[in-house]
Amino acid sequence: MSIDFYWRLPTHGCHSSIHRGSYDRGDWSPPGPHNIAPGFGRDQEEDGFAYIDHLAEIAKAAESVGFLGGLIPSFPNTDDPWVISPLLARETKSFRFMIAFQPGFGNPVHTARATASLQRATGGRTLFNIITGGGGPAQLWWGDSFAHDDRYGRTSEWLDVFRGVWSGEGFSYRGRFYQVDGAGLPALLREEEFPELWFSGSSEAALQVASKHADYYLSWLEPFDQLTDKFAKVKERTAALGGEQKCAVRVDLVARPTEEEAWRDIRIGFENVTDATRNQWRGQATDSVGAARQAALRPTEARRYEDLIVAPNLWGGFNLLRGGPALGIVGSYEQCAARLDELIQRGADGFILAGTPHLEEAWRIGEEVLPLLGRNASSLLQAAE
Ligand SMILES: Cc1cc2nc3c(=O)[nH]c(=O)nc-3n(C[C@H](O)[C@H](O)[C@H](O)COP(=O)(O)O)c2cc1C
Numbered sequence: 001m002s003i004d005f006y007w008r009l010p011t012h013g014c015h016s017s018i019h020r021g022s023y024d025r026g027d028w029s030p031p032g033p034h035n036i037a038p039g040f041g042r043d044q045e046e047d048g049f050a051y052i053d054h055l056a057e058i059a060k061a062a063e064s065v066g067f068l069g070g071l072i073p074s075f076p077n078t079d080d081p082w083v084i085s086p087l088l089a090r091e092t093k094s095f096r097f098m099i100a101f102q103p104g105f106g107n108p109v110h111t112a113r114a115t116a117s118l119q120r121a122t123g124g125r126t127l128f129n130i131i132t133g134g135g136g137p138a139q140l141w142w143g144d145s146f147a148h149d150d151r152y153g154r155t156s157e158w159l160d161v162f163r164g165v166w167s168g169e170g171f172s173y174r175g176r177f178y179q180v181d182g183a184g185l186p187a188l189l190r191e192e193e194f195p196e197l198w199f200s201g202s203s204e205a206a207l208q209v210a211s212k213h214a215d216y217y218l219s220w221l222e223p224f225d226q227l228t229d230k231f232a233k234v235k236e237r238t239a240a241l242g243g244e245q246k247c248a249v250r251v252d253l254v255a256r257p258t259e260e261e262a263w264r265d266i267r268i269g270f271e272n273v274t275d276a277t278r279n280q281w282r283g284q285a286t287d288s289v290g291a292a293r294q295a296a297l298r299p300t301e302a303r304r305y306e307d308l309i310v311a312p313n314l315w316g317g318f319n320l321l322r323g324g325p326a327l328g329i330v331g332s333y334e335q336c337a338a339r340l341d342e343l344i345q346r347g348a349d350g351f352i353l354a355g356t357p358h359l360e361e362a363w364r365i366g367e368e369v370l371p372l373l374g375r376n377a378s379s380l381l382q383a384a385e
Pocket residue numbers: 072073074075100129130131132133134200201202203204205206218219220250287288289290291
């Protein structure tokens with residue numbers, strides 16, 4: 001069985017170190033020390049090195065150490081994955097682009113045609129992380145006031161239409177959210193491979209829609225037993241529909257030559273977390289069940305980094321250091337590899353890995369952690385417990 005490894009591409013800037021909370025790579029923050037995109041030359045003039053050039057460095061690094069592709073997140077404060085993907089495709093050879101996309105935000109017929117064109121232009125390197133949004137102000141920012149379960153209903157119908165128009169001419173559909181008459185991609189585009197669908201969301205509604213449409217059910221890392229239960233649920237539902245569900249995990253790593261070095265970096269990063277960052281995470285208004293499961297680790301209330309160690313090598317304060325989900329993996333190269341092995345044993349068929357800074361950590365994790373997978377995993381896990 002082959003396991004797919006993807007890297008994450010940071011579409012809202014990057015930190016030059018896990019020790020620092022500021023996005024000092026990229027032009028979202030005021031320019032300061034460490035800033036490399038844009039870079040500054042003589043007289044503080046921009047040197048023409050744009051953030052897309054930095055993303056290309058990350059994509060090339062990840063490609064060269066063996067990652068199959070990259071997840072390109074989409075939030076109100078990020079660059080747009082649909083624009084980033086074709087630009088990076090011209091800079092890479094086989095790297096695949098996992099576009100994070102909320103289906104409700106685009107007409108399904110038009111999106112099918114755009115996707116097929118992208119497939120045609122890139123040699124079939126497009127796939128999706130189908131997301132359905134977390135409600136609250138971020139959802140309204142997009143002009144979307146649908147309630148949680150209605151959003152999933154819309155996602156499901158959208159995927160019906162998206163697949164339907166790809167499959168043939170004269171496709172018609174009468175749903176609650178979409179009505180289409182006689183649609184279908186032109187023959188040349190229809191020949192392109194239908195994109196793989198990775199599907200995110202932890203609610204009941206999400207599991208139900210995933211079991212119908214997803215190639216991979218994708219979850220943020222959670223305590224391992226909890227994650228195993230969730231995988232079992234979605235696999236069961238898919239089996240009831242006559243399918244077989246693959247599962248995947250999106251997880252940040254702090255991997256160092258020794259465990260001591262890894263925890264030292266976590267400690268320094270944690271000690272630099274500001275009250276403003278804690279308050280920002282406390283005040284998040286969202287209807288996302290997945291986000292609530294991360295918040296249950298209570299990262300904002302911890303005063304010592306040790307309070308957030310939820311299991312050997314699992315730390316629940318990553319959102320304080322770099323945004324995103326709370327739980328991630330911390331340890332020596334061997335321990336990180338062993339934890340990934342354990343996740344594989346518990347049903348993971350794919351991963352989206354990340355580390356800060358994304359450029360250097362793509363190299364490190366690709367060179368130091370991935371080659372250790374599958375070796376001595378069970379004995380190392382015993383040693384850590
Ligand atoms: C791995 C993963 C990646 C996600 N990426 C994004 C993203 O890029 N943009 C976004 O708006 N939401 C993202 N989300 C959140 C999704 O919109 C998710 O569907 C939403 O939180 C609703 O989840 P629920 O079913 O758990 O309530 C992501 C979720 C997961 C698990």
